[in-house]
Amino acid sequence: MAVFHKTKDLTSKPFHYCPGCTHGIVHRLVAEAIEEFGVSEKTIGIAPVGCSVFAYDYFNFDMAEAAHGRAPAMATGIKRVHPDCLVFCYQGDGDLASIGTAETVHAACRGENITIIFINNGIYGMTGGQMAPTTIMGQKATTCPNGRSGINGYPIKICEMLATQEGTYYAERVSTHNVKQVLNAKRAIKKALKNQIDKKGFSIVEVLTNCPTNWHMSPQDSLKYIEEKVILYYPLGIFKDKDAEVKNA
Amino acid sequence: MTKAKIDGEACKGCGLCVGACPKKIISLSKSKINRQGYFPAEITDIEACIGCALCAVMCPDVCIEVE
Numbered sequence A: 001m002a003v004f005h006k007t008k009d010l011t012s013k014p015f016h017y018c019p020g021c022t023h024g025i026v027h028r029l030v031a032e033a034i035e036e037f038g039v040s041e042k043t044i045g046i047a048p049v050g051c052s053v054f055a056y057d058y059f060n061f062d063m064a065e066a067a068h069g070r071a072p073a074m075a076t077g078i079k080r081v082h083p084d085c086l087v088f089c090y091q092g093d094g095d096l097a098s099i100g101t102a103e104t105v106h107a108a109c110r111g112e113n114i115t116i117i118f119i120n121n122g123i124y125g126m127t128g129g130q131m132a133p134t135t136i137m138g139q140k141a142t143t144c145p146n147g148r149s150g151i152n153g154y155p156i157k158i159c160e161m162l163a164t165q166e167g168t169y170y171a172e173r174v175s176t177h178n179v180k181q182v183l184n185a186k187r188a189i190k191k192a193l194k195n196q197i198d199k200k201g202f203s204i205v206e207v208l209t210n211c212p213t214n215w216h217m218s219p220q221d222s223l224k225y226i227e228e229k230v231i232l233y234y235p236l237g238i239f240k241d242k243d244a245e246v247k248n249a
Numbered sequence B: 001m002t003k004a005k006i007d008g009e010a011c012k013g014c015g016l017c018v019g020a021c022p023k024k025i026i027s028l029s030k031s032k033i034n035r036q037g038y039f040p041a042e043i044t045d046i047e048a049c050i051g052c053a054l055c056a057v058m059c060p061d062v063c064i065e066v067e
């Protein structure tokens, strides 16, 4: 009996990601979750600009490529025209929390029934390691070589911010720094997709990931950095879940 | 018996499976280099593998199957 085999919702194309980059883990979780819901044929994914720009080659779904940061706007249009399809965005932090902040916030405020998988690795990976809005205080990047300090402003907390908005149905932050966290991330991703299938509304899962290349760390050390440093600034957990609000009412 | 199998050509030698294995039976090759130029992960004691698939859960490149 196969205990673990590659999901058919990933293509056979090898990922171009650097060794140990957990973008690959999150791709697998999203593909497995959708396969498990049995809706692969009705799924439309939207790839971002960033290291995951080629996500359309890796997911075995109908895929579209958005201009930088515009995935939630594109998802809005696609979902409204195809309400029976499962529509997800896969976006990095430069994409979602910098150039695409407006699209993200307003999709949430409108309560669009879409699912966003938000990859927070605290850096612009694709362009060579510049500071992202999510870079934590003290973390080094090419544009803050001595570490982020007050002059650079403070890291943006997307889940906390979106949780304040009426239109947000579900916002949770998870991580990929060990097996337990990866399994928990899968649970959250499934919930965010199921919310859409059940027509509940805007759901976002922020996934803390690594960038060993631009953090200048070994893959193992980069996971330790998430565990010891990153989650201090970005605590894990559910920031909003209207299911719970209904239950507690 | 259920055992893990690593695709040594797809492996990028990142070592995340090494840290995930509770039986400590995975290591990166010191002698082999795969076609991509990486030292691939190898299971050193397949008899000791308990088929838990924790290695596969952590592999970013989905190169481990367990069956």
Ligand SMILES: Cc1ncc(C[n+]2csc(CCOP(=O)(O)OP(=O)(O)O)c2C)c(N)n1
Pocket (backbone or CB within 6 Å): A049, A050, A051, A052, A068, A091, A092, A093, A094, A095, A096, A099, A119, A121, A123, A124, A125, A126, A127, A132
């Ligand atoms: C309109 C536009 N502005 C800027 C860029 C340059 N650019 C490409 S990727 C990127 C940021 C990527 O960072 P992130 O979204 O965090 O993804 P990662 O590469 O870290 O996965 C930027 C600024 C672009 N491609 N298009």
Ligand code: SF4
Pocket (backbone or CB within 6 Å): A016, A017, A018, A021, A022, A023, A051, A121, A125, A126, A210, A211, A212, A213, A214
């Ligand atoms: S540059 Fe960073 S985010 Fe991009 S693939 Fe490499 S490790 Fe991953």
Ligand code: SF4
Pocket (backbone or CB within 6 Å): B003, B004, B020, B021, B022, B023, B024, B025, B026, B043, B048, B049, B050, B051, B052, B053, B054, B055, B056, B066
């Ligand atoms: S299946 Fe479990 S015991 Fe076997 S190699 Fe993988 S992590 Fe180790």
Ligand code: SF4
Pocket (backbone or CB within 6 Å): A020, B006, B010, B011, B012, B013, B014, B015, B016, B017, B018, B040, B041, B058, B059, B060, B061, B062, B063, B064
């Ligand atoms: S986690 Fe995957 S890619 Fe990394 S060393 Fe192990 S088998 Fe190779």
